[in-house]
Amino acid sequence: MQKTTMFQLENKQCDDLIFVLFLTPVDPEPSWTLGQRIIDFAIRAFQPMPIISHVEIFIPPPTYGVHGKCHFATYIGRTANWCDDDDSKSDFYFREKTTKWRAVPIARAAAGRLVREEASLHCNTSYSLWKYPFAAAPLRAFAGIFSDAPLAPGHCATITARVLKRALRVLVHPSGWYSPSTLLIETSSGAIAKNTHSFLVDRLHAKSTCEEEDTMISIDTLTRGSDEAVRSLSYSQCSSAVRHLAAGVASRFDTDDEVGACIAQTQLATALLRWSITSRS
Helix, strand or coil, rough: CCCCHHHHCCCCCCEEEEHHHEEECCCCCCCCHHHHHHHHHHHHHHHCCCCCCEEEEEEEEEEEECCCCCCCCCCCCCEEEECCCCHHHHHHHHHCCCCCCEEEEEEECCCCHHHHHHHCCCCCCCCCCCCHHHHHCHHHHHHCCCCCCCCCCCCHHHHHHHHHHHHHHCCCHHHHHHHHHHHHHHCCCCCHHHHHHHHHHHHCCCCCCCHHHHHHHHHHHHHCCCHHHHEEEEEHHHHHHHHHHHHHHCCCCCCCHHHHHHHHHHHHHHHHHHHHHHHHH
């Protein structure tokens, strides 16, 4: 029997990975509030490409069994919090939004633990609609005047950026400077992207043909399989598939392949959401 090394075991876990989930715009619905319509207009009118309407943090389920601390988000009319037990999560993440999500990995040692602990300090942060103008030029030049402390009000990009800055010491601007689109641009380029790519590549290990085939089957199941098939996957199968997809996204950082990058990020987001939501339903 082949001995499983700690190096191989490490690569079947995702404790060193966190993900930023980005939602591309959907068509306005009749039930939307005035505030939602104002935000939708601002997002489409004042953000750089690609246009992103919402951003939040996803932390892979840990091996040590902490339940309910994978999705950290804030939405208009709601305070920031862990959203894993929200009864509306399937409707929010799937249905017409199924192919609208993109995911960008950020990798470093103990990333999952660090971001999970930091995000918990920001639970119950109030949503601030009026800070949106300061995430677009020219007002974002004044974004640094706002507090970056836990519980200081902010919109989804502000709070996501704040958690990432405090937990991982990434991002170069004040948290209030970021819109969902600029956060996507910065996490998928420059120093953050380079460090994530290097971290993942350094931890890749040669797989046997059987291991490679099993990973490909797990990826296909997570992204295209039935709900029942997803529920049958083990933690190791899900985490190996996610690591492989994350490496695929990282390999397209700072390239001109925008279409390929979008497809890879969408596929990764689908795998993450089905691992987190479908496998537990």
